[in-house]
Amino acid sequence: MSVQDFALAAEVAARRRWSATAALLALVVLLLVISLGVGPVRLSPLAVIEALFGGGSDVAQVIVREIRLPRTILAFAIGGILGLSGAALQGLLRNPLASPSLFGAPQSAAFGAVLVIALGLADVRSYALPVAAIIAAFGSVFALLAIAGRNAGLLILILAGLAISSFAGAATALVMNLSSNPFVVLEIAFWLLGSLEDRSFQHVALALPFIVAGAAILLSQASAFRALTLGEEAAQSLGVDVGRLRLFVITGVALGVGGAVAVTGSIGFIGLVAPHLMRPLIGHDPARLLVPSAFTGSALLLAADIAVRIIPSTSDIKVGVLTSIIGVPFFLYLIMRERRALGGGVA
Amino acid sequence: MMRRLAALAAAAWLICCGAAFAAGPRIVSMNVCSDQLVLSLADPDQILGLSRFSRDAWQSWAAEKARNYPRLSGGAEDVLPLKPDLVVVSLFDKRATRDLLKAHGLHLVEFTVPRTLDEVRDQIRAMGDVLQHPDRAKAEIARLDAAIARARAEASTHHYRVLPVERRGFVSGDSSLISSLLTATGLTNAAGELGLGAGGFASLEAIVKLRPDFILVSEAGDRAEDEGRAFLLHPALERFYPESRRIVLPERLTVCGGVMLADALDRLTEELRRVTK
Numbered sequence: 001m002s003v004q005d006f007a008l009a010a011e012v013a014a015r016r017r018w019s020a021t022a023a024l025l026a027l028v029v030l031l032l033v034i035s036l037g038v039g040p041v042r043l044s045p046l047a048v049i050e051a052l053f054g055g056g057s058d059v060a061q062v063i064v065r066e067i068r069l070p071r072t073i074l075a076f077a078i079g080g081i082l083g084l085s086g087a088a089l090q091g092l093l094r095n096p097l098a099s100p101s102l103f104g105a106p107q108s109a110a111f112g113a114v115l116v117i118a119l120g121l122a123d124v125r126s127y128a129l130p131v132a133a134i135i136a137a138f139g140s141v142f143a144l145l146a147i148a149g150r151n152a153g154l155l156i157l158i159l160a161g162l163a164i165s166s167f168a169g170a171a172t173a174l175v176m177n178l179s180s181n182p183f184v185v186l187e188i189a190f191w192l193l194g195s196l197e198d199r200s201f202q203h204v205a206l207a208l209p210f211i212v213a214g215a216a217i218l219l220s221q222a223s224a225f226r227a228l229t230l231g232e233e234a235a236q237s238l239g240v241d242v243g244r245l246r247l248f249v250i251t252g253v254a255l256g257v258g259g260a261v262a263v264t265g266s267i268g269f270i271g272l273v274a275p276h277l278m279r280p281l282i283g284h285d286p287a288r289l290l291v292p293s294a295f296t297g298s299a300l301l302l303a304a305d306i307a308v309r310i311i312p313s314t315s316d317i318k319v320g321v322l323t324s325i326i327g328v329p330f331f332l333y334l335i336m337r338e339r340r341a342l343g344g345g346v347a
Numbered sequence: 348m349m350r351r352l353a354a355l356a357a358a359a360w361l362i363c364c365g366a367a368f369a370a371g372p373r374i375v376s377m378n379v380c381s382d383q384l385v386l387s388l389a390d391p392d393q394i395l396g397l398s399r400f401s402r403d404a405w406q407s408w409a410a411e412k413a414r415n416y417p418r419l420s421g422g423a424e425d426v427l428p429l430k431p432d433l434v435v436v437s438l439f440d441k442r443a444t445r446d447l448l449k450a451h452g453l454h455l456v457e458f459t460v461p462r463t464l465d466e467v468r469d470q471i472r473a474m475g476d477v478l479q480h481p482d483r484a485k486a487e488i489a490r491l492d493a494a495i496a497r498a499r500a501e502a503s504t505h506h507y508r509v510l511p512v513e514r515r516g517f518v519s520g521d522s523s524l525i526s527s528l529l530t531a532t533g534l535t536n537a538a539g540e541l542g543l544g545a546g547g548f549a550s551l552e553a554i555v556k557l558r559p560d561f562i563l564v565s566e567a568g569d570r571a572e573d574e575g576r577a578f579l580l581h582p583a584l585e586r587f588y589p590e591s592r593r594i595v596l597p598e599r600l601t602v603c604g605g606v607m608l609a610d611a612l613d614r615l616t617e618e619l620r621r622v623t624k
Contacts, residue, residue: 040550063552066583117573124571125580182405183514187573190515198516198551200582316548 013283017292020281024295028076031302035072036064038309070201073208074263075305076298078196079270081211081256083297084290086271087278088218091225091286092249095157097334099272100257101327102158103144104165105137106268109254109261111168111175112136114188118179125202130210134258140164141250194267194320196305203263210259217252218290221245225286267320269327270297276334371479372432375419376401377444380603381435381458383409384474387606388483391415395429408599408607423447433477461604463527467491471606487606494612495531501616503533505623509594510537510559512549514575520546524604525563525596532615555583561622562588565598594618 037048041063050056051064082100089098100106112132115121122128147160172192176185224245227235232242260267274296275289282292301323308317371393376382379400386394386409399421400406401413419425423444426434434455436445449455456477461467468488475484509529511519518538519525523546526536537559541549554562564579567590571577578584595618600611 039552041552041556059556059558062555062583062586066586067551067555067581120572124573124577181572183573183575187575191574198578198581202582 017282017288020278021292021295024292024299028295028299028302031299031306032072032076035075035302035306036068038306039063039068040309066200067198070199070204071196071305072302073204074196074199075302077204077208077211078260078264078267079298079301080294081215081260081297082267082270082301083274084215084218084294085253085256086273086297087275087286087289087293088221088225088249089253089271090275091228091289092246093157094228096276097158097272097331097338099269100141100253101165101266101268101271102331103161104140104163104168105253105257106261106266107165107168107172108140109133109137109258110192110266111172112258113262114172114191115175117188117191118175118181118184120179120181125206127206130206130259130262133262134210134254136168137258137261138250138254140168141253145246145250190318191265192320193318194265194323195316195318196264197316199263207259207263210255214252214254214256214259215294217248217255221248221252222287222290225290229284229286265318265320267301268324269331270300270323272334273327273330274300276330372477374433374435374478375426375429375431376435377419377421377426377440378435378437378458379403379406380437380460380605381474382413383407383603383607384458384471384605385435385478386412387487388471388474388480389478390480393478395431396426404599406599406602408603408605408610410599423451426453427451435474435477462522462524464491464495464531464604464608467524467604467608470604487609491606491609491612494609494616498532498612498616498619501532501619506533506535507560507619507623508535508537508540509561509563510541510549510554510557511563512554512579513565514573514578516549516551516554516578518543518546518549520544522546524608525601528601528608528611528615529563532612551578551581551583555587558587561592561594563594563596565596565601567593567595592622594622 036052037043037045043051043060043063047056047060048064051060052069054061054065085105086099089100089103090096092098110133112135113129115136116128116132117124144157144160144164148156172188176188179185181187224235224240227238227240228242228245230238236242275293277296278289278292282289301319304322304326305319308319308322311317371390373393373395374385374389375396376385376394377398379398382397382401385397394416396417396419397413399419401416401418402410404410407413421441421444426448431453434448434453436448436455436457438457438459445455445457458470458473459466461470468491471484471487471491472481475481475487511523511525511529513519518541519536520538521536521544526538529536537557538544538546538549540557540559541553543549562584566576566579569580571580594615596611596614600607600614
């Protein structure tokens with residue numbers, strides 16, 4: 001391959017990346033608009049737009065601006081941070097099966113939040129909830145990476161992740177039993193399924209600062225992920241402090257996932273799926289994968305949240321249930337694809 | 348039907364062992380709703396034990412009074428040694444426990460959960476018969492009817508549409524006790540307009556669109572101890588239904604159908620006065 005050929009190939013790849021990203025962005029915008037237009041009360045597209053900008057009847061205004069808008073913003077932001085966290089973890093561990101939910105981060109964050117709810121320590125709309133969720137998520141990811149060690153193989157990571165999520169689940173059940181609020185079991189059972197229904201701007205204010213901070217931390221490490229693809233030692237020789245990078249990623253994931261879980265409950269598998277959907281289009285460079293994975297996560301969660309409002313059912317379907325129902329078969333497919341690595345590469 | 352069952356059980360008891368106790372049967376109540384009926388109709392020395400939740404002020408209107416009596420575990424174990432003449436149970440209590448008590452020769456009187464004011468009157472009367480204090484039952488029914496009349500005088504001129512909303516947006520349907528309270532006072536349960544005549548969950552959007560005159564909730568205040576309660580404090584709902592458009596009826600007044608409904612109705616009257624001012 002000559003130098004020109006190489007440059008041409010690189011240009012084609014770059015063009016494909018840009019067109020893929022642009023198409024993705026258009027899809028996200030479309031889904032944002034649909035998300036504002038869909039709900040139990042039928043409003044015409046014109047009425048929705050009018051209400052969004054402060055016109056129309058006050059009922060339509062309240063429905064669009066105070067019920068649907070916060071929900072849409074949360075779906076966008078939470079899907080985005082989940083996709084980004086997945087891409088960052090996969091970059092850090094150079095492992096396509098890494099994702100927040102397989103590592104027990106959302107389950108642990110849920111435990112933190114449940115502790116606050118069940119013990120009646122604070123209003124569910126106070127910052128105590130995301131803070132508790134973030135601390136628990138940080139603890140779980142930190143523990144996982146500490147247990148699994150630096151060059152852990154898939155098997156060890158997944159086993160440790162399984163153990164941590166089971167532990168978080170058991171701890172959550174225990175806290176439910178100890179609660180004095182008679183509704184707590186039902187409330188938490190619902191909440192663990194993950195839902196964006198009837199959230200308000202109070203919830204947006206609760207989650208968004210942490211999600212933005214988490215995203216900023218993860219995005220700032222993009223070049224380190226790229227260096228890491230050459231191997232840990234090569235990365236170190238390029239000036240990447242791998243220990244610090246790990247800490248940054250754990251903090252970023254914990255902030256993002258913790259903030260998200262605190263307002264929606266656990267929504268799984270978006271972090272796993274999003275980077276995989278983007279790899280064929282964007283390539284395997286983990287630095288370039290971050291932003292498209294985030295948008296894919298947004299698109300996935302927006303689409304899932306639109307679907308739960310459209311699918312006819314007697315009681316509302318929880319969005320977390322839908323993402324898991326789609327995500328788990330995908331995970332199984334990934335395991336099948338990685339079978340050889342899993343079977344042979346017990347590190 | 349209910350009343351006949353209870354009367355039958357009482358009659359059976361009278362035939363077998365009534366003569367031994369001139370002061371009326373000594374009883375155990377196994378359910379928080381029957382606790383409250385027993386507490387308001389029985390003599391103190393008739394009450395041997397009350398249900399596990401009898402002292403829960405959140406569920407029971409008579410929680411304070413219940414503190415004077417033993418609280419039971421809810422199982423059969425601590426009922427048997429008390430050797431009550433009658434055990435009052437709800438058909439919602441554990442079947443295994445009921446069967447065990449029956450197998451040990453105890454007389455059970457079963458009460459259902461009333462859905463209408465007529466059924467409530469029947470139950471009060473039935474409990475009066477069981478406890479051998481029919482005069483007290485009659486007085487309680489009269490108190491209930493007077494409270495209905497007072498509430499009616501306040502409400503019936505306006506025909507307000509009221510939507511009873513609970514946590515997570517659960518709306519009580521037409522066949523609920525709360526709905527029969529509203530109807531008895533001349534108010535309309537707006538659940539039917541939402542297509543929730545049988546009760547069910549209403550979305551925030553649908554409630555905002557419907558715009559009933561008032562919503563009826565069980566709690567005032569601004570604290571959301573869980574997401575279910577946060578539903579009722581959502582800014583969209585608070586905008587159209589601030590405190591001045593919320594009728595507050597504490598759960599302990601409405602969760603059981605019994606003599607406390609007179610208090611519930613008086614509270615409803617007061618609340619109507621407050622919100623229509």
